[in-house]
Each structure stands twice: as structure tokens, then as C-alpha cells.
Amino acid sequence: MRYLTAGESHGPQLTLIIEGLPSRMPFSKEKVDHELARRQKGYGRGRRMQIESDEIRILSGIRFGKTTGAPVALSIENKDWKKWTEIMGIHPDEEKAAKRRVSRPRPGHADLNGAIKYNHRDMRDVLERSSARETAARVAAGAVARQLLEYCGIRLAGHVVRIGSAGTRRLAGWTAAAIAEKSEASPVRCLDPEAEKEMIRQIDEAKQEGDSLGGVVEVVVENVPVGLGSHVHWDRKLDARIVQAIVSINAFKGAEIGIGFEAGELKGSQVHDEILWSEEKGFHRGSNRLGGFEGGMTNGEPIVVRGVMKPIPTLYKPLRSVDLDSKEPFEASIERSDNCAVPAASVVAENVVAWEVARALLETFSSDTAEDLLREVVRRREEARKF
Template sequence: MAGNSFGQVFRITTFGESHGEAIGVIIDGCPPNIEIDLEYIQSELDKRKPGQSKITTQRKESDTVKILSGVFEGKTTGTPLAMLIPNEDQRSKDYSHIQDKYRPSHADYTYQTKYGIRDYRGGGRSSARETATRVAAGAIAKAYLSKHGIEIFAHVSSVGTIEAPNLGDLSIKELVTIREQNIVRCADPATANQMITFIDAVRKDGDTVGGIISTVVKGVPAGLGEPVFDRLHADLGKAMLSINAVHGFEYGSGFSGASMRGSEHNDIFVNPDRNIKAIKTLTNFSGGIQGGISNGMDINFRVAFKPVATIMKAQNTVDTSGEETQIVGKGRHDPCVVPRAVAIVEAMAALVIVDHFLRNLSVSGS
């Protein structure tokens, strides 16, 4: 397997490179009769596209998506659904200076070692540009899940050492409205302003910074997830760790749970409505997943992104001959990837949940 496909029932295969003619995705196993709203798909892509603010890369891509197959009269047909996104603003010359050099913390050396060849123009297949295809596929998955009462919300909860407070009990609709009113996509306005100022200062210094995206999935029924290796949280972890620059994933209490006692950490079951299908827990340290299977509570997780590897400062490295040399970043790059990665995290979460939702139909029959 070449590692370009994801999912079992709702299965996507992506293709294309950063500086090729186009990137695209094929969805196999997409259920029929999903109403396709092209404006909605485009709006999801717009959240990830480059050139949208002063704190993102200035590469200008409209990311205009075109559906090639699998849709008839505005609805999915159940056959493979193919989508294409042309590349419009490649500047391959920006990368000529690294043709024979390995960029620190990039995939240059590892790709060269594995394949004996690499596309140095923007990283080729290893570029985060590929993630636009996941967002397009994720929009289809989100449309299907919304019909079943499942909603997904992610936002930038920290940049560097700046952390947003708990968001309280606002609805996802309210949170999305707040998030989309600032360019860093943090659902706390005061924190967002601090983050923007900090990222801009980092950018002007020729450097980069990382951050964390927090996510909640509401409305997931109990029973999604498979034993033993396809546990729901395991698949969510794989999905998130497949995103460029992701270095960490935790769900529920995460690493903080390691310092707690069982008497503190256990989620006590309650059934106030006396309905076996509406059992809840008083706390949610489990993050909505127990034994790898959803328990009906909100699923929550956090994804940590490293600083973008390309910086506008001189760094020591080696070239393809093994000789020591120096390198300075050029071109258009994000000083912090998390504002644009919110859409990617939501898309990958949707792809995992929809895949398990459809897999569960074969077990429950409903």
C-alpha cells in the first residue's frame, strides 16, 4: 500500500503535488442521495486556502473545486466521487535554491532516501497543499453527518504560550460565528487579538511558532468504533497525526489524566431519564470514548502543531552530496499553521466519524 488512501467504507484517495497541475481526491463508498452544496464545499476550502490574511502564506490560490463524477442532479449517486482543485499560483523558482539542499525538519532527506528522487518544488507530495483535498472530502462527510445530528467544531485554543480559556456552554453555531470573526480562528475574541499580535511579530522576525487546535464532536451516538485495532480514538489519532506539522494528539483528559487517581478520573454513569439509550456520565474524562467505542457523550480532543519548518533565517544543513552548507528560507510560508489547519482537523474528524458511522450500520442495521 502506498499510503495515499484513508478509511474503509467511506474511503478517500488523494493525488497531486504542490506545484503540479492540480490536486484532487476520489471518494469511494460515498452513500447515495447526499445533497451536494458546492457553495458549502467551497466555503470549507476557503477556510484553509492560502493568502487569506497577513498571518498566513501569501500564495494566491482560489482553491476552486470541480466535481468530475459521482453526482447527478445535485445528489451523490453512490459511485466514486471525484473532485479536482487546480493549482494556480505556483512559483517553482522560489525553491531553486534548495534543489540540492536538505531543509531542516522538512521531508526532503526522508523522501530522497525512500524514493531516490524528490520534488523539491514546495515539497511535492509532502506539501500541506495536499490537505485541501481532505477538506473537500470532509465537506461531503460533514454534510452527511449533519443529517444525522452530528456536528464538529474546532478552533485555535493556543499559540505558543498564549492559551484561550474554556469556551463554556455556547452552541456550535455561536462558536463558529465567533471563530470566523477573527483571522486566527480562536473562539475567544480577547485571546484571538493576543495571538494575532504575537504571530505577526514572529513573522516580522523571520520565524515561526506552533499551536494547538481543540475539537469537539457533538451528537455522536453510542456504539461507534471497532475492537481492537480500529478503536475510534486510535483512528482519530491516526487521522490527526497524518496532517502536516502535527506532533501530538490527546483525547479526553489526555496526558493530564496520568497525574489523576482512578477515583477522580472515573466517569460516573447516570440515567436521569430512565432511558437505557440516553445514559450519560457526570464527567467526561473519557472524551466520549470508552474501550475504543463512543459512549454518547461529546467527543473532545486536542491536536498539537509544531512551528512551520521554513524560517527566514540562516540555518546550517547538508546538501545532497553530504557537504555542510547553509540555507535561508525564501518564498511564501505560514508563520503559524494553525489558523488554516482548523478546517483540516474538522475534515479529518468528519472522515473518521462518517467511516465508523457507516461501518456501524452493518452491525446494527440502523
């Protein structure tokens, strides 16, 4: 299973093509639109989220409410396009496009690197595609993958564990359903009411100072069958693919599985999960410090992954840069007004993880049809319990 996205931040639409879905999988447009709406929420977002109200248009691959096995094509309209037609169109108005030309690279963005790599003297051709707007299409892909996971009884949820210096301790014993309910009720998607208050206070303080904040998000996936991924080659390790997916999200700079970097501070007896056995569960672990993985494969415990997002680099307290044409120094301009997108980024993280788990599921089990897949997953769970 794979997908491809196309489109610019101020172009007419984002386009998504998904190939490799099994046939006869129940498909809900409403569930995809729900994930897109979640991505647009969160304390600290800017005015762009008031302009857009994302929903998908189904172009192919769905009939009678189910997948056909053919590629699924979806589009998401950019409602701001009407203001940009003469600037971002295939044949733009040269005078108007020249007025919106970007020759001043913003620190922390792809502007300058992309201009050098692709030989663009107008960096708008870089920033339009490198914009986080593209994550709407990635969330749509993940929302489709979530429906596949739900069909197989796999659930996931995400939440924010840190914004700025405000954070929560590691929480254990939460189900995906409980995490989803609690985080959805919080403006910063935090499970801890006290930490939530401090996160909001720090976001407000940073905004008053013309600054921005980053943070850490966590995604939990439960009821995952044993054996997704593989130990036999480096590129088949599912934990590695999930980490890559997290770091590929705009502004994310690192990821960890389970207790992650904390493991480097502890002794082995404090890190590894003891193996237990019972008639009811079969083999299972007494803890989940390794985040559901051993040897690059799922071990039946919940997948737990965290990602760190840097502060948004566009500031009202601008950083210094150098003009592309004159080579003169200047203070960077502002293209958007979010000062904290961590709550929204947690939704993106959920959906990129959902995609990787669903992809591994289809690689592991026979899946021409959704019924074939479910049958194989149920059999694996039963075999693992009796092993």
C-alpha cells in the first residue's frame, strides 16, 4: 500500500491517491472529514484555520460505500484559492506574481535550501509545497488507514505530553478510547488538567512576546497482532518505519519508541519487559517500556511512540536572514500566524502512525479483500495466544 500527494498551499486543491487497499473495506467519508477537522483545532492556531474547513471529495475507488480494490483518489479544496488564482495559477499574471515573489528566506524553513536545490529565484515555488498545509492530505491518508485498522479491531489515539516547559509524567493504564475521549476535550489535547493550564499559559505568554513554542506528542496503538515488521532486514523493522514517519512531519525533529532516550540512563533490569504467560493471554509482557517492539517486530503490547516538534520558525519577533538578490541582511517576514501547532500536530502524528501500521498489516497478511485480511488477523491472534 502506498500513497502520493500533490498540491500547493495556495493552489486549487490537495490531491491524494492511495493504491493497494483491499476490496470491500467499508469506507466512511465522514470519518476522513472528522480527522481533517481535528487537525484544524487546537489552542495556538492562526487565522488560516478560520479560512479553511476541510473535507474530501471522493474521485475514484469507492462504490456502494466500500473500496473496490482500485486506487482511491481524493481531493481537498483550498478555499483560499480564489484570492490566489492570478498568482498561483498555471499561467499567472506576471505583474501580480512579481509583487508576491519571495526573495527573502525565512530561518527554519525550506525556503533557501529548496531554492538552491531546484534553482528557484522565487522561493514561493518552495514554500507553497513545503508548507504544513500538505499534512491535510497525509491526515486524509491516515484516516483511510484508520478505517482499515478499526475493521481489524486495532485502535489508536494521541495526546500532547509537553508544550514548552509544561509537561506530564509518563502515564500508564490508559486505553486508546480513554485517551481519545480525554484529549479531544482538551484545547491542547492534554490528559493532565494541571499541565493543560500551564501549557495554555505558556502559549499565551509566547504569543505576547512574538515567539512560538514546540512540544512532544504521544501516539498509542492497541490490540496490534504479534509479528508486524521483521527482524531480517533493516528496512523491514516497523519501529524504524514509524520513527521515520514521525520525523517526516513538518517541524518534527526526533522520535522515540516506548521509554526511548530514557533507556540510556537506566540499567537493563529497569528497561526490558519480562515475559509472562497465562491461560487467558498466552505470552505477554509484564510492562511495556519497549513500546510494543522487540527486534523491529510488534510483540502484542500497545505500540507507544513519541515525537518532538520544534517551535514554529515564523515569528512576530523575527530572526535575521539575508536577501536572495541584494545579499543584504533583513529581519524575516511573516507568512502565517500560528504560535503553537503542537495540539494539531498530535493529530497528524496519529494518522501517519496509522498509515504505517496499516501498511505493515497488509504486508503481513493476505489481503485481496477486507474479509481475507480480517480472517488472517483473527487467526494470528489465536495462534499467538495458543503458541
